[in-house]
Amino acid sequence: MFRAGVRAELGDAVEVIGEAGSVAEAVATIRTALPDVVLLDVHMPDGGGRAVLEQVRATHPDIRFLALSVSDAAEDVIGLIRGGARGYVTKTIAAGELVDAIRRVAEGDAVFSPRLAGFVLDAFATKNQAPVSDPELDQLTNREREVLRLLARGYAYKEIAKELYISIKTVETHVSNVLRKLQMSNRYELSRWAVDRRIV
Amino acid sequence: MRSPVIDTQSAPSVPRPARPPLRRVRGGRLLTGVARGLAEHLGIRPILVRLGFMLLATPLFEGLGMLLYVALWAVLPSEVGTKPWQDRRQWPVFALLGLGIVFLTVVTGWAGSGMLFGWLAAIVALGAGVIWHQIKPDADWLTTIVGTSGRRSAILRLGGGGALVAIGVIGILAAVVGLTRESIDNVLNSLLFTLIALGGIALVFGPLIYRMYLQLNSEREGRAREAERADIAAMVHDQVLHTLALIQRRSEDPREVARLARGQERALRNWLYKPSAQAADKFGAALEAAAAEVEDTFGITVDTVVVGDRDMDPHVSALVAAAREAMVNAAKHSGVNNISLYAEAEPDLLSVFVRDRGTGFDIDDIATDRHGVRGSILDRMHRHGGTAEVRSTVGEGTEVRLTMPVDSTENINDERNGQ
Numbered sequence: 001m002f003r004a005g006v007r008a009e010l011g012d013a014v015e016v017i018g019e020a021g022s023v024a025e026a027v028a029t030i031r032t033a034l035p036d037v038v039l040l041d042v043h044m045p046d047g048g049g050r051a052v053l054e055q056v057r058a059t060h061p062d063i064r065f066l067a068l069s070v071s072d073a074a075e076d077v078i079g080l081i082r083g084g085a086r087g088y089v090t091k092t093i094a095a096g097e098l099v100d101a102i103r104r105v106a107e108g109d110a111v112f113s114p115r116l117a118g119f120v121l122d123a124f125a126t127k128n129q130a131p132v133s134d135p136e137l138d139q140l141t142n143r144e145r146e147v148l149r150l151l152a153r154g155y156a157y158k159e160i161a162k163e164l165y166i167s168i169k170t171v172e173t174h175v176s177n178v179l180r181k182l183q184m185s186n187r188y189e190l191s192r193w194a195v196d197r198r199i200v
Numbered sequence: 201m202r203s204p205v206i207d208t209q210s211a212p213s214v215p216r217p218a219r220p221p222l223r224r225v226r227g228g229r230l231l232t233g234v235a236r237g238l239a240e241h242l243g244i245r246p247i248l249v250r251l252g253f254m255l256l257a258t259p260l261f262e263g264l265g266m267l268l269y270v271a272l273w274a275v276l277p278s279e280v281g282t283k284p285w286q287d288r289r290q291w292p293v294f295a296l297l298g299l300g301i302v303f304l305t306v307v308t309g310w311a312g313s314g315m316l317f318g319w320l321a322a323i324v325a326l327g328a329g330v331i332w333h334q335i336k337p338d339a340d341w342l343t344t345i346v347g348t349s350g351r352r353s354a355i356l357r358l359g360g361g362g363a364l365v366a367i368g369v370i371g372i373l374a375a376v377v378g379l380t381r382e383s384i385d386n387v388l389n390s391l392l393f394t395l396i397a398l399g400g401i402a403l404v405f406g407p408l409i410y411r412m413y414l415q416l417n418s419e420r421e422g423r424a425r426e427a428e429r430a431d432i433a434a435m436v437h438d439q440v441l442h443t444l445a446l447i448q449r450r451s452e453d454p455r456e457v458a459r460l461a462r463g464q465e466r467a468l469r470n471w472l473y474k475p476s477a478q479a480a481d482k483f484g485a486a487l488e489a490a491a492a493e494v495e496d497t498f499g500i501t502v503d504t505v506v507v508g509d510r511d512m513d514p515h516v517s518a519l520v521a522a523a524r525e526a527m528v529n530a531a532k533h534s535g536v537n538n539i540s541l542y543a544e545a546e547p548d549l550l551s552v553f554v555r556d557r558g559t560g561f562d563i564d565d566i567a568t569d570r571h572g573v574r575g576s577i578l579d580r581m582h583r584h585g586g587t588a589e590v591r592s593t594v595g596e597g598t599e600v601r602l603t604m605p606v607d608s609t610e611n612i613n614d615e616r617n618g619q
Contacts, residue, residue, distance in 0.1 A: 073472075092465075092501075114540060118505035121544070125508060152505045153553045153599070154540030 006039070006068075009095035014102055026052045030063065036106045040085060042069040042076040053083040066105045068098070074119045081120075081182055087111025109172060110179040117151035120182060140178060147174040219243065224276045226284035230294065233279070234272045247290075254297050259305050270322045274329025324368035366391070439467055459499050466492055483510040483520070483550065487543050490524040498531035501538045508545035510606065518584040519550055519604045525576040526554040526600035534558025534598060550604045557597040563590055577602070 003019050010016060018033040020026035023044050030038055030052070038056070040049040053065055065085040067077065077088050086105045089098065090113060101111045112120075124140050140148070143164075150160045157175075161168045222241045224233035230246075235253060239246040256265030370387055443464040450456045484506040491502040510516065523541070530539045534556040543552045573590060577600065581588040586604035 114503055114505050114542065118507050118542070121507045149542070149544070152507070153542040154503065154555045154557075 006098075010099060010102075014099060023048075023051045023055075027055045030056050031059065034060070035063065037102050038063060038065045039068045039102070040065050040080065042067065042080055048076075048079075049085075050079055050083045053080065053085060057084050064105050064108075066101060066111060068093075074122065077116060077119055078123060078182070081116070081179070084183060086179070087113075088116040089113050090115065110175050112148070112151050112175060112178075114152045114154050117148045120178060121145070121148050121152065123182075140181065144174050144178050144181075147171060148178060151175075222276060224273065224278045226279050228285065228287045230287055230290055232273050234269055234276065237276065237279070238272070250290075250294065254294070254301070257298075258301050267322045267325070270329065271325045274325045320368050320371040323371075324364055435471060439464060455499055459496065462501065463492075463496055466495075481512050483512060483516050483545055484508075484543070486512060486517070486520045487523060487541065487552070490520055491527060491541050494524065494527040494531055498528070499537070500531050502527060502541050503538065504541045504543075506543045506545075510545045510550065513606075515584040515586070515604055515606065516550065518580050519552060519586060519602060522577045522580050522586075522588065522602055523552045523554060523600075526552075526602070529573065529600075530554055530556040530558065530598060533561070536597075548605060548607070550606055552602040553599060554602075555597065555599040560592045560594045560597050562594060563592060 003021070007016055007019070017035055018029040020029045021044075026038075026040075026044070038052075040052060042049050044052070049067065049069070056063060056065075065080075067080040067085045067088040068091060069076070069080075069088070081088060087101060087110050089101050089111060093101070093113075104111050124145075146164060147160055150163060155163065157168050157171045160171045164171075220240045223237050225237045225240060226233055228246075229236050230250065235249040236246040239249045242249075253265045253269050255261070256268060258265075370391075373387070443460050447457050447460050450460070487506060488504055491504045494500070495502050512520075523543070527539060527541060536556055536558040539554060539556040541552070541554055543550070577590070578588045581602055581604070584604065586602060588603075589601045590598065591601065592598040
């Protein structure tokens with residue numbers, strides 16, 4: 001039902017070349033259709049979206065993924081991003097914004113929804129809890145933090161650039177760097193941070 | 201008319217932070233955290249408690265301190281969540297004190313029979329404590345014994361606990377009766393026969409008990425699954441089905457349908473993904489509750505992102521109230537149906553941002569008698585030591601920025617409240 005809804009909303013702006021309802025089906029469809037961008041749900045029958053990511057990326061590293069999920073659990077979202085997704089938007093996103101997000105991912109950009117920016121800030125805020133194995137990767141620079149904060153506050157790239165007196169290009173660079181750090185940092189249990197936080 | 205007096209009056213009614221429960225602490229402990237935990241519970245300095253234990257451990261008190269310490273260690277639950285670390289600076293001093301006591305005992309030969317009993321009882325408590333704490337480090341001894349856990353730990357508990365109690369009791373008996381060669385032989389012989397008898401019984405009844413244990417286990421798992429299913433069914437019935445029925449009945453009113461769907465989505469989301477937190481005691485939960493209220497009242501969506509969290513106090517409540525007012529203003533005047541709420545709790549600063557992309561306004565145009573912005577947001581924040589800034593551009597929208605410095609320790613907070 002949801003897939004039909006998305007398809008209808010996307011309309012003519014994007015060409016939908018395949019859809020799938022389970023992990024195995026998705027992997028097979030992606031490998032034959034070779035799309036530019038895959039919209040990926042966190043929860044799927046017979047395994048998570050993470051399984052799709054891992055299987056496809058092993059053979060087709062250049063296909064880009066955008067997580068589109070109704071799940072708000074931070075560990076799910078961070079898990080998908082850690083697995084290589086280029087961004088995350090919630091299912092309640094407006095159609096126009098979704099098309100825009102797909103286009104940006106296709107162009108190689110990262111798509112941070114305010115919520116994802118919040119999750120990432122939270123994940124990197126608990127920096128004293130794990131042994132730091134690579135200080136370069138395991139911390140955000142002040143500038144990156146500022147950019148993330150503005151993203152979380154609902155600012156668009158253009159507005160962030162204006163607010164911080166930098167170019168949009170620089171904002172994009174910061175966002176890509178954050179994404180890279182998120183995907184490559186060796187922080188222990190980054191994807192499980194929320195679970196830890198509940199105990200404290 | 202609202203005046204600052206009301207706020208200063210309400211401040212002292214804040215309850216003092218509750219006395220921490222009696223437990224072993226993990227941070228800043230010297231050995232096992234007993235003394236520090238006791239000190240925190242009683243509200244005195246840890247070093248006093250430690251010296252007290254030392255004094256009671258001297259032959260003057262027949263070594264009572266050691267018995268007390270070990271017993272407390274065995275019985276008290278451990279604190280959860282804190283990173284364990286030991287305060288090693290005081291080690292040398294207390295090690296020297298301990299050596300002194302041992303020396304005193306040996307040289308004076310002062311160890312009376314009481315001291316011997318104390319030691320034997322301490323061995324029992326020590327052994328039992330080792331096993332209990334290994335099984336479940338954060339539980340107290342009673343739940344560990346009564347609570348059900350795996351088969352292996354049950355064997356450990358029975359075997360280890362039994363052996364230690366036996367050693368202790370035999371030791372005490374021997375001390376009372378007097379240690380002759382004959383009595384020791386007697387005790388050992390009866391122990392041997394008891395063990396053989398127990399082994400025989402175990403051989404006969406062991407498999408039977410094991411089967412019963414397996415059956416019980418699978419039954420318990422089945423019940424747990426059943427309970428979980430019943431929980432979900434009840435939740436779906438109470439909320440989802442009712443909302444769907446309402447939506448069908450009101451299908452001609454899109455605004456109402458959207459409101460119902462949004463409320464239901466939020467409820468389900470909280471149920472599925474959020475740890476339960478009361479709006480009354482956490483900053484993040486209170487903000488989310490305020491945002492939900494605004495969503496329901498004005499039929500708009502509030503994108504809420506909260507980073508970090510903190511306990512509530514009067515200043516934090518004021519911040520939440522100001523944020524709520526900012527959201528209400530945005531909902532009423534901006535003309536858009538989506539606003540962003542971002543909040544971040546850092547150790548010494550809370551910040552909240554409420555943003556809309558609506559019509560915007562010119563701040564200078566607001567008459568001084570309008571209480572919405574001035575009284576509820578700016579003044580309220582100033583009264584509680586925070587700052588508020590309203591940034592608005594006509595045509596581009598409005599952002600309200602609220603910051604509230606907070607103290608990372610509860611005590612300083614209390615002092616400020618008392619002013």
